[in-house]
Amino acid sequence: xxxxxxxxxxxxxxxxxxxxxxxxxxxxxxxxxxxxxxxxxxxxxxxxxxxxxxxxxxxxxxxxxxxxxxxxxxxxxxxxxxxxxxxxxxxxxxxxxxxxxxxxxxxxxxxxxxxxxxxxxxxxxxxxxxxxxxxxxxxxxxxxxxxxxxxxxxxxxxxxxx
Amino acid sequence: xxxxxxxxxxxxxxxxxxxxxxxxxxxxxxxxxxxxxxxxxxxxxxxxxxxxxxxxxxxxxxxxxxxxxxxxxxxxxxxxxxxxxxxxxxxxxxxxxxxxxxxxxxxxxxxxxxxxxxxxxxxxxxxxxxxxxxxxxxxxxxxxxxxxxxxxxxxxxxxxxxxxxxxxxxxxxxxxxxxxxxxxxxxxxxxxxxxxxxxxxxxxxxxxxxxxxxxxxxxxxxxxxxxxxxxxxxxxxxxxxxxxxxxxxxxxxxxxxxxxxxxxxxxxxxxxxxxxxxxxxxxxxxxxxxxxxxxxxxxxxxxxxxxxxxxxxxxxxxxxxxxxxxxxxxxxxxxxxxxxxxxxxxxxxxxxxxxxxxxxxxxxxxxxxxxxxxxxxxxxx
Numbered sequence: 177x178x179x180x181x182x183x184x185x186x187x188x189x190x191x192x193x194x195x196x197x198x199x200x201x202x203x204x205x206x207x208x209x210x211x212x213x214x215x216x217x218x219x220x221x222x223x224x225x226x227x228x229x230x231x232x233x234x235x236x237x238x239x240x241x242x243x244x245x246x247x248x249x250x251x252x253x254x255x256x257x258x259x260x261x262x263x264x265x266x267x268x269x270x271x272x273x274x275x276x277x278x279x280x281x282x283x284x285x286x287x288x289x290x291x292x293x294x295x296x297x298x299x300x301x302x303x304x305x306x307x308x309x310x311x312x313x314x315x316x317x318x319x320x321x322x323x324x325x326x327x328x329x330x331x332x333x334x335x336x337x338x
Numbered sequence: 339x340x341x342x343x344x345x346x347x348x349x350x351x352x353x354x355x356x357x358x359x360x361x362x363x364x365x366x367x368x369x370x371x372x373x374x375x376x377x378x379x380x381x382x383x384x385x386x387x388x389x390x391x392x393x394x395x396x397x398x399x400x401x402x403x404x405x406x407x408x409x410x411x412x413x414x415x416x417x418x419x420x421x422x423x424x425x426x427x428x429x430x431x432x433x434x435x436x437x438x439x440x441x442x443x444x445x446x447x448x449x450x451x452x453x454x455x456x457x458x459x460x461x462x463x464x465x466x467x468x469x470x471x472x473x474x475x476x477x478x479x480x481x482x483x484x485x486x487x488x489x490x491x492x493x494x495x496x497x498x499x500x501x502x503x504x505x506x507x508x509x510x511x512x513x514x515x516x517x518x519x520x521x522x523x524x525x526x527x528x529x530x531x532x533x534x535x536x537x538x539x540x541x542x543x544x545x546x547x548x549x550x551x552x553x554x555x556x557x558x559x560x561x562x563x564x565x566x567x568x569x570x571x572x573x574x575x576x577x578x579x580x581x582x583x584x585x586x587x588x589x590x591x592x593x594x595x596x597x598x599x600x601x602x603x604x605x606x607x608x609x610x611x612x613x614x615x616x617x618x619x620x621x622x623x624x625x626x627x628x629x630x631x632x633x634x635x636x637x638x639x640x641x642x643x644x645x646x647x648x649x650x651x652x653x654x655x656x657x658x659x660x661x662x663x664x665x666x667x668x669x670x671x672x673x674x675x676x677x678x679x680x681x682x683x684x685x686x687x688x689x690x691x692x693x694x695x696x697x698x699x700x701x702x703x704x705x706x707x708x709x710x711x712x713x714x715x716x717x718x719x
Binding site: 185186197199200201202203329331333334335336337338 | 353355358359362363368370372373374375377379461462463511629633634636637640641681683704708
């Protein structure tokens with residue numbers, strides 16, 4: 177693995193590793209780690225760092241929905257044009273072009289079901305290229321970005337063993 | 339008296355680890371670097387295969403030597419990974435962990451009075467195993483100056499030339515030492531020259547960092563005198579499923595099976611299903627665990643270096659084996675538990691050559707390792 181890949185692997189595992197943590201685990205100099213991360217950020221390889229939050233454990237519950245979108249294209253309008261327009265809305269947290277029965281898989285978030293519904297019906301559905309929306313409200317989240325939301329595994333190993 | 343202990347048990351010493359286990363168990367807030375098994379769960383795919391086999395009621399005995407398809411996969415795996423050729427029909431024996439296989443080998447090949455040279459420090463079962471079979475043990479202490487590798491010099495000076503059998507384990511528990519092909523070559527030559535039977539415990543073979551594992555059985559003239567031991571406990575984190583295997587010439591495996599068929603009948607069936615899946619589908623899981631261990635290894639070695647604790651660059655298993663900052667490693671390990679709630683195991687528990695050292699297991703999350711290292715540092719201040 178290259179230095180860049182190694183550092184990316186560690187940050188994807190835990191974005192809160194300090195440069196020192198990364199240096200010690202890879203045998204790199206701390207300054208080399210810092211420089212590489214700066215490069216990765218400057219080049220847009222690393223786009224941000226966020227906590228993975230279990231929505232069921234927070235005091236304020238947010239409403240999330242996954243929305244399937246179908247679109248029609250014309251000579252003047254591409255997928256990118258539609259995506260850029262949708263992505264500007266702060267309610268949209270994720271937006272992907274996908275293969276299969278529909279075109280875009282979009283995730284939206286709001287304070288209430290009515291807010292999310294209004295957003296879909298007033299802001300998304302009226303976009304001229306969008307021919308259909310199917311909204312799935314998220315009822316429960318079990319795993320996000322590789323992290324399971326269960327109780328975890330107890331370490332029941334003997335404390336000292338040969 | 340109804341239960342009079344047999345004389346056979348007389349040479350079996352009490353476990354040297356017991357004291358530290360009991361001490362560590364007294365505290366809730368202990369961080370243990372004294373654990374000799376992975377902190378990972380087995381790959382889900384392998385667990386799922388075990389569950390599926392239970393649901394289908396696949397719980398009968400298997401062939402004595404293990405399921406034929408499992409023996410085939412084991413033979414294909416060691417051929418691919420270590421360039422070893424064994425016939426699944428009569429050169430592979432699936433056992434209840436490497437521990438059972440070693441016991442079988444001692445009983446199958448040792449006569450009372452035979453000499454067994456054991457490279458030390460080593461896993462705690464070898465000496466009792468050989469003793470129970472009536473053999474005399476010749477300890478072969480490896481040296482920190484050699485990074486705890488086995489050399490013809492240490493074999494010679496320990497008197498191993500006169501032994502019938504040599505027992506060795508690389509990558510090593512407790513030192514984390516590994517041996518490259520170039521380093522194994524002279525040991526193989528020594529074994530051939532002195533006509534030694536070799537028992538090679540290679541259960542940590544998938545956990546080497548920086549170089550590939552080589553089996554001593556792969557050298558010319560070694561296959562016919564070597565039994566290789568391996569298993570699923572370390573690479574696939576399947577310790578409690580108890581599954582290992584022995585590889586050797588047909589007559590040797592046949593002798594071991596003569597005991598195995600009566601004392602064990604067959605290795606646990608559920609574990610055999612998990613192992614089948616592990617070999618077929620879990621290379622990626624093993625690679626990920628190996629990468630994690632390697633990062634922790636480098637972390638631990640770098641922290642010891644900062645603290646001024648001498649530690650050779652252990653390149654295998656999941657152990658570092660630093661020099662103890664105090665003369666009395668036993669007292670140090672005890673005080674470290676009592677004052678800082680960090681458990682490590684003094685090296686002398688693992689035999690000759692281990693004195694003055696500590697076994698530090700890094701089969702623990704990085705956050706616990708960080709905290710443990712901070713505690714050790716403050717203990718030293």
